Amino acid sequence: MTDAEWHLMEPLLPPSACTLAAGGHPEKWPCREIVDGLRYLVDNGIKWRSMPAGYPP
Structure with a gap:
């Protein structure tokens, strides 16, 4: 997010x-960071545990 x-x-x-x-x-x-993680999840449609390591758990 910019x-x-x-x-x-x-x-x-x-x-x-x-x-x-x-x-x-x-x-x-x-x-x-939480909002960035949620946006990444919605955009890519992946499972939460499959997210890159840089995002909060």
Whole structure:
């Protein structure tokens, strides 16, 4: 995902739980990497476990 695409998509996603008043654990993986992984999966139509090693589990 390019920086321009991310700047368009980021405001559409919910905020991290750790930034809300109710609190929460910090996320282990950046939201951008998760979205990239989901887009890769949808684009290529592969099984989740067949994804390249660079994406979050």
